[in-house]
Amino acid sequence: MSEFKLRLRRYDPESGSAPYWAEYSVDLEGHRSVLEGILQAKGETDGSIGIRCSCRAAICGSCGVLINGKTALACHTHLDKAARHAKDGVIEVEPMSNMPVIKDLIVDMDAVHWKKQQRVTPWLINKEPIPEREYIAPHESMVDITQSMACIQCGACVSSCLSMEIDPLFVGPAALAKAYRFVGDPRDAQQYERLKDLAEDPHGMYDCTHCFNCIEACPKGVAPMNQIMRLRRVAGDHEIVDRNNGHRHESAFVTLVKDYGLLHEAELLPRSYGGDSWFGKFHPNAGKELLDSLPVVVKGLMRRKMNPKIALFGHKLPKDALGEVQRIFDTVESRPARDELNLYIKGYDEDDSGAQDSGAGGPEHANNAPDQGQPGQEPEESPVR
């Protein structure tokens, strides 16, 4: 047993006073969770501390909070680790961000998280006819969407999302991960319509800025940002053009890197808006967009973030390096199917032998995500609960 100090952000909506900090000491082993610490304080000292919780095992999704400023599940964070990361040794716990606070550590998930879930038509729209037996669906696609099925709707990603902070209308990481669960489901009839809807919504899937926060915050290895990338790639397959021009921008990006080995900034914009070729800049849309972004370009030049020569003529790569880049493209493009990374297929991030595909381990903190196991490797007497 050791003593830990907790500093909780308290707020009583009925008191008329502002939120305040309150400190509690608890006596527990270091590998016990912050939730157990809070529950000890609640049970023994002050029963009015508000926090949602039930399972204590990172499965019900109730106990999302900020611990030392970072979103996490209270039941999935060790006291000793939290104390090490605390600035003065006192573990600071606050309600999650991006959602209104109801009381103490309890936030209004309905107003934000669940509203956004509703936004993505979160139910299966069946392919007709519905078969008499099960739908025949490839093992791989079921495994693929099981990663987003692993979401426990805790809202940690929503709390940590940078885009959401700037644009509260952004559909957001959890809802987009949910969307992929249907887009990737071979039983769903409206893949195209779903993607078009989320592509054309200015707050849709192109509103994500790839800040990685949601991947880091997610306790179940759902990696919402990766699901968003999948949505975009499938939208690309359907040639869906979005309002933000995100898809064209992305393909211009790829073509440029392929042709020049590095990004050619001066070509990027015209190609994104005018069409993905050298002639793109002569398209009227491109001209308008170029004029609009002139102030940004000038600013960049003045602050020496860009030099005029590179801006106009692009980076130059040695010939053999360019060849290397093109070989990467050839290899990837020659694959019969896109190889999506998925924790459920290749998630052996701790395997000592190191023989597994190392690129596929996913983020380290994703290791609590349930593992599919491989067919034929089921324990003889399988998990009985």
Added chain:
Amino acid sequence: MPAHDVLIIGAGLAGQRAALAAADAGATVAIMSKVHPVRSHSVAAAGGINAALNPEDTWESHAFDTVKGSDYLGDQDAIEIMAREAPEEILHLEHIGVTFHRNEHGQLGTRAFGGASQARTYYVADITGQAILHVLYEQLMKYSNQVDRLEEWFTTSLIQDEDGTCVGCIARDIRSGAMEVFTAKNVILASGGCGQAFKPTTNGLIVTGDGISQAYRIGAPLMDMEMVQYHPTCLVENGFLITEGARGEGAHLLNGDGERFMEKYAPNKLELASRDVVSRAEQTEIDEGRGAGPDGVGIYLDVTVVPKKRTLEALREIVNIGKDFAGVDITREPILIRPGQHYIMGGVRTDADGATPVPGLYAAGEVACVSVHGGNRLGANSLLDTLIFGKRAGTHAAERARAMAMPTPKAAEAKRREDVEEIDAIIARPKTGRRISSIKEELGESMNRHCAVFREEDGLRQGLEIVKHLQEEAKTAYIDDRGTVFNQDVLGAIELGYMLDCAEATVVSAIERKESRGAQFRTDFPERNDDEWLKHINVTTNGGDDPAISYSPVTITKWQPEERKY
């Protein structure tokens, strides 16, 4: 005042399935839950769900395994219905979007499970309960126009009209503290088990027996309450479940002397003997002073004998549980476990349509006792039970609603005021009594001491004394929170009362059953006694100090009781 054809209390698998079925049958429906529906404890079920769906399998085989597993206390008519309807239900779940595991041909694939003669367990990785619960909730969102969702509403009482028919409930909006009357032609209780009355338990903090107690208080009989399932491998520290898969992979159980004690109890099957046998063996070692760990209260589960690579592949989940929740790397050192409460086979007595003896009141899921599990539930049969009988209750209640007018219960407002006053009184209690948390702690530990794996008359009587004493103390236990918004403290006090009711019914039933069957092992009556005890024990309140006990027969269709050997 909100009024519905069907009001469902509880939004786990049983409740959500009932809501969808009642809506499909054309009823107006409301579903109420004290937590957001996806937080319900059904989310924790990992292993899977049984159905005889493969062409080589038969429903009779599934039914027989269940009957045998129940130690012949299960009602065979209900078990037949469950086994027959299971395949259709799995296909229904598949059609609405559950991402069941597929085989190499893209068809549904199965895994083998304990106590089953065929591999008939369907699953989604190790998140089966979560996947089904979340998909049902997707459907509820789709049904937003047909089903009213009352999320974070806490039911405090059921209401009855003059002739005793159940016509709704009183509930508290947890967010605002408002207390309201909900009128309904039918109420379906789906509020889960009562695991929190035990410590340790694998159940979540919200599993406090609310519905069992609420039904009991309006006169519904509780059946098979003595049948409490203990799982052999729960973490000593917090009761978390370590799956049987660990032992399936070859992990050993060691006592404090490092001895592989299962050699004494089950020389052939060793660690893989059936759940009740292993739990009893562990408890014997602990009771006789050969326990492991501090205070000798545990047993070592040694996974280090399993090749490390294999552990990381096949037991990944428990590697994480060990690391995250016990601070132990199970690939390097043994982990301390002990038997822990996992499931209750008993509950509010219902027929195969989910109807209880109280008119207008249905029950489904862990709160109910149909009885399909009898003395012992098989793994992966409980999710099935929640869905089949949830659906049947929903459909049946909707039908019953069609033929009747909306009740206008006269006593409702008085009951509401009574509940408001009770809550105000709890809030106003002086800080002189005990804390709620300390009474709850003592209850859990006492139940685990006197009413767990081994039971005998004296211990059970002591347990009953303690429960009664705690019931008295609970009347003056004080709380800190004086507010109305999210006052979890006052709800905790109410839940304590529910748990104490469940505990009392459990101990009383265990004292009554003077034999050993299924989960009930009486050291003073170590044999099964079909002549006298092949019957259900029912417990009802009778207004006095002690509950009234009665019996009901076990329904036997095809399978006469035999000795249970594995």
